[in-house]
Amino acid sequence: MTASARDDIVHRVFQAGVVGAGGAGFPTHVKFRAKAEIYLVNGAECEPLLKVDQQLAVQEAALLVRGLALGMQTTGAREGIIALKAKYAEAIAALEPLLHPNMRIGILQDVYPSGDEVITIWMTTGRRVPPGGIPLDIGVVVSNVQTLINVARAVDGEIPVTHRTLTVAGAVRQPVTVTLPIGTSMREAVALAGGPSIEESQTAYIDGGPMMGRLLESLDIPITKTTGGIIALPADHLLIRRRRSDMRSILNMARTVCEQCLLCTELCPRHLIGHELPPHLIVRSVNYNHVAQPSVLLSALTCSECAICEAYACPVEISPMRINQELKAKFRAEGARYQGALRSADPMIEGRLIPISRLLARIGVAQYNHKAPLAPHHYVPKRVAIKLRQHIGAPAAASVATGDTVQCGQCIGTPPADALGAPVHASIDGTVTSVTGDAIVIER
Numbered sequence: 001m002t003a004s005a006r007d008d009i010v011h012r013v014f015q016a017g018v019v020g021a022g023g024a025g026f027p028t029h030v031k032f033r034a035k036a037e038i039y040l041v042n043g044a045e046c047e048p049l050l051k052v053d054q055q056l057a058v059q060e061a062a063l064l065v066r067g068l069a070l071g072m073q074t075t076g077a078r079e080g081i082i083a084l085k086a087k088y089a090e091a092i093a094a095l096e097p098l099l100h101p102n103m104r105i106g107i108l109q110d111v112y113p114s115g116d117e118v119i120t121i122w123m124t125t126g127r128r129v130p131p132g133g134i135p136l137d138i139g140v141v142v143s144n145v146q147t148l149i150n151v152a153r154a155v156d157g158e159i160p161v162t163h164r165t166l167t168v169a170g171a172v173r174q175p176v177t178v179t180l181p182i183g184t185s186m187r188e189a190v191a192l193a194g195g196p197s198i199e200e201s202q203t204a205y206i207d208g209g210p211m212m213g214r215l216l217e218s219l220d221i222p223i224t225k226t227t228g229g230i231i232a233l234p235a236d237h238l239l240i241r242r243r244r245s246d247m248r249s250i251l252n253m254a255r256t257v258c259e260q261c262l263l264c265t266e267l268c269p270r271h272l273i274g275h276e277l278p279p280h281l282i283v284r285s286v287n288y289n290h291v292a293q294p295s296v297l298l299s300a301l302t303c304s305e306c307a308i309c310e311a312y313a314c315p316v317e318i319s320p321m322r323i324n325q326e327l328k329a330k331f332r333a334e335g336a337r338y339q340g341a342l343r344s345a346d347p348m349i350e351g352r353l354i355p356i357s358r359l360l361a362r363i364g365v366a367q368y369n370h371k372a373p374l375a376p377h378h379y380v381p382k383r384v385a386i387k388l389r390q391h392i393g394a395p396a397a398a399s400v401a402t403g404d405t406v407q408c409g410q411c412i413g414t415p416p417a418d419a420l421g422a423p424v425h426a427s428i429d430g431t432v433t434s435v436t437g438d439a440i441v442i443e444r
């Protein structure tokens with residue numbers, strides 16, 4: 001590929017505002033500028049109850065393969081892998097006939113966290129990302145299914161990212177996977193799933209999956225490019241109570257009941273793959289005024305926040321993960337970095353990743369594991385609030401003002417020149433009714 005053809009693809013991906021749809025929203029045009037050996041599509045979707053990528057991989061199989069081909073061209077990758085669980089038989093059947101000779105399906109076990117990119121890479125390539133490193137350190141670039149579908153639309157049709165597909169599940173009447181204009185309120189998304197199946201006043205909501213998602217204080221916030229799901233649960237569900245515990249109670253629990261049983265470390269996926277991260281030692285160290293090798297505490301920076309230690313491993317309901325989150329915030333503010341070496345992987349790793357069926361039962365959501373079928377895409381809200389920061393990096397600056405008329409797909413905000421970021425676009429036709437430093441509101 002010539003440099004100018006590559007620049008053209010990267011430019012289109014930037015202009016369309018494509019960011020990582022599976023996580024924190026890393027701007028995809030930056031990944032497309034990297035040099036890699038393998039381009040990996042992470043289609044594991046290992047968070048229980050979420051059913052987005054496995055259905056999009058069927059419905060938009062051709063776009064997904066096209067997006068992967070574009071990623072391989074720009075990064076120079078010699079191999080493209082689409083990582084899918086064996087149980088996503090429909091997706092495998094839809095994709096296989098479309099694969100190019102230098103692409104393959106990488107089959108994953110039905111375990112958690114097979115979608116943690118460090119684990120996905122190891123399962124599909126045998127390569128291991130070093131602690132504190134990124135996939136590119138070992139020649140791999142990873143993108144999510146929806147991201148590459150957006151790439152294909154951006155490059156071939158100059159179509160910007162205006163919609164997001166997400167699952168609404170848990171304690172709702174009709175679990176569903178819907179495609180909505182970005183900026184639609186979460187309340188409307190829940191209504192499209194028939195509303196909560198229990199008293200509204202007794203319902204709490206998680207933004208994302210039950211393991212890694214965050215508690216929503218209100219449903220009156222907008223869907224963004226990275227919203228993968230909304231999970232409704234009874235307000236007294238353990239997953240909700242855990243998220244509501246304050247740090248003081250977590251530290252008190254750790255101090256009084258940690259029995260140093262080691263289970264959190266024995267089941268920690270990052271530890272299993274050969275990273276130092278020993279949650280039991282971090283808990284012990286925090287309990288005794290940080291008496292540990294500095295590298296033990298610093299290894300908290302390599303915690304993926306998968307929640308296995310808190311939600312599955314610990315028999316006495318301590319949360320090493322929350323302690324790690326506190327340490328991470330402190331170390332990041334100090335500019336500290338972890339620099340430990342990659343060790344041998346635990347020979348027991350295959351047997352220690354958690355089967356999803358066991359995880360569903362342990363975290364108390366097995367009764368909510370329904371299909372959540374992908375619904376036709378037709379809902380247009382009366383009002384959307386487009387966040388100016390839906391990605392890692394600098395927020396976009398609004399390029400419209402109150403009173404302006406805009407059309408779906410029109411660019412309404414761009415990041416500062418030379419800053420990491422992505423533009424944002426109107427997701428419905430309408431009039432701009434408010435512009436703040438946080439969001440642009442459009443009403444029909």
Ligand code: SF4
Nearest residue numbers: 258259261262264314
């Ligand atoms: S699993 Fe719980 S009790 Fe056991 S070492 Fe870890 S934090 Fe302590």
Ligand code: SF4
Nearest residue numbers: 268303304306307309
């Ligand atoms: S959340 Fe717990 S189990 Fe997961 S990586 Fe962090 S320490 Fe390990």
